Amino acid sequence: MENSNLANLKENWEHVYGRVFKACEAAGRSPSEVEIMAVSKTHPLSTVAAAAKIGWGVFGENRVQEAQDKIEKAEFDARWELIGHLQSNKASAAVRLFDRIQSVDSLKLARRLDRLATEAGKPQRILLQVNTGRDEGKFGVLPENVTEMVDFLGTASSLLWEGFMTIAPLEGGRSRARQAFADLRALADTIRTETNLSLPTLSMGMSGDLEEAINEGSTQVRIGSALFGTRKS
Numbered sequence: 001m002e003n004s005n006l007a008n009l010k011e012n013w014e015h016v017y018g019r020v021f022k023a024c025e026a027a028g029r030s031p032s033e034v035e036i037m038a039v040s041k042t043h044p045l046s047t048v049a050a051a052a053k054i055g056w057g058v059f060g061e062n063r064v065q066e067a068q069d070k071i072e073k074a075e076f077d078a079r080w081e082l083i084g085h086l087q088s089n090k091a092s093a094a095v096r097l098f099d100r101i102q103s104v105d106s107l108k109l110a111r112r113l114d115r116l117a118t119e120a121g122k123p124q125r126i127l128l129q130v131n132t133g134r135d136e137g138k139f140g141v142l143p144e145n146v147t148e149m150v151d152f153l154g155t156a157s158s159l160l161w162e163g164f165m166t167i168a169p170l171e172g173g174r175s176r177a178r179q180a181f182a183d184l185r186a187l188a189d190t191i192r193t194e195t196n197l198s199l200p201t202l203s204m205g206m207s208g209d210l211e212e213a214i215n216e217g218s219t220q221v222r223i224g225s226a227l228f229g230t231r232k233s
């Protein structure tokens with residue numbers, strides 16, 4: 001990694017942190033309540049290693065195979081989280097590789113992960129991905145189907161259910177994104193009350209809409225392009 005690139009990473013972090021700070025201030029929240037995940041998908045391990053060296057600690061990947069190539073070679077400590085749709089034939093590898101799987105989007109997948117985590121003797125941290133924006137191009141449980149998931153996740157023996165994740169709809173701009181975030185927050189509040197579980201994590205907000213997400217209660221923003229630069233693929 002060239003020095004100029006390293007300088008870019010530092011500068012990008014400062015800029016993103018500044019946005020998070022301002023958004024928290026505007027929302028009357030503390031910046032310590034919002035974690036910045038660096039979405040490293042499509043970026044080579046050398047870049048992730050450089051980022052880890054300057055203190056970035058949480059990386060998001062959307063493909064198991066690509067993540068595996070990085071995680072198995074990484075010589076630095078970091079937390080890796082899966083944020084992309086998980087096919088059932090990759091579930092076993094995902095349990096082995098990821099600290100947290102954010103993209104739990106069906107009852108079938110949840111059951112499989114619970115079984116695999118039990119077999120592996122590894123309690124698996126997860127989030128429930130909800131498609132509150134009802135974007136047909138997106139994965140995620142629809143709000144009306146969340147109840148059966150909640151019933152299962154509340155009793156699964158090897159899943160540590162920590163909260164919720166959503167991706168704002170592609171179309172509709174920031175106001176539609178804000179609505180999707182507000183809906184996720186409301187849903188989370190309802191489920192917390194119903195289940196008495198703390199479910200503290202709300203993973204929502206990306207490079208283009210982190211302000212809206214933080215205003216609606218996000219506890220983790222997933223930032224790709226604003227940290228690493230534009231992706232080629």
Ligand SMILES: *Cc1c(COP(=O)(O)O)cnc(C)c1O
Binds near residue numbers: 041083206222224
């Ligand atoms: C790629 C991706 C991101 C990051 O998107 P940017 O717009 O580059 O910040 C966040 N969340 C998910 C689920 C993604 O796939």
